[in-house]
Amino acid sequence: MDKLLSEFSLGLFFWQTILFVALVLLLKKFAWKPILNAVNDREEGIKKALESAENAKKEMQNLTADNEVLVKEARAERDAMLKEAREIREKMISEAKENAKEQAAKMIDSAVVAIEQEKQAALAHLKKEVGDLSMVIAEVILKKELASQEDQIKLVEGMLKDVTLT
Template sequence: MDLITPQLGLLFWQTVLFLLLLFILTKFAWKPIMASLREREDSIESALRMADQAKIEMQQLKAGNEKLLADARQERDRMMQEAQVMVNQFRETEKTKAVEEANRITQQAREAIQTEKNAALAEVKNTAAQLSVDIAERILRRELAEPAAQTQLVDSYLKDVKLN
């Protein structure tokens, strides 16, 4: 049991040594330890402030990026609309040009057909006139004194000539 219960002298010296150690620690070690703890607290607090500031800056950058992205999308949409308008205008212009060209070609073809028709009619008239002159010449070559012979000659020539 002596080992479990301490004696009075041992308690006295342990108390004196504890108080001496406490005095020495308070005098020499407590201030530097507290200063380093304060310094550590300050650095942690500063790091937290910097982290909050960085977080705010990141939010601002994110908002700025989103605004830039939205502006870019709007610009892209505007450019796409302008391009679509230009394409539609180009199509309409080319369509109008094609219609005008087709009308011009059609008009030229009509004029060419009319010219050919007029030339064909003139040729038919010339051919008819030539046939008439040929018939008249043949009639004149024959004897013109007999009316029955003239009538028979004209009938035979008319049978030879086939007009369309």
């Protein structure tokens, strides 16, 4: 340190101080301001990015909540549609059953009517056959002109045995 104090020059110190101050002023004018402006701009950019990230986060939360509401509404609507479809299906099944019962009742009624008609036709045919048979018997009896009643009864009984009803 002694050597430093012994070689100290006031002129050199003065010029170094002036150069240092000039260098600081030049740096302040040409370097500091652009550097500080760049740092401030960067800081503003970071703040804006953080704000936009926060806004995006809030928007995502809102969208998520909206999506959940939409999903709940869609599920409720789906459940309502399924319930309505079930009701329609049950209604269609019950209508089909009623229609089938009505058709069956109509078929049974028409079958009963047809059976009754067939029965009446068979009875009419039977009556006609009996009438025809009676006529044949009477004709035979008259042709023979039987003298006794016993002969007539034997003849009728014999003819009845020979003729079969169809």
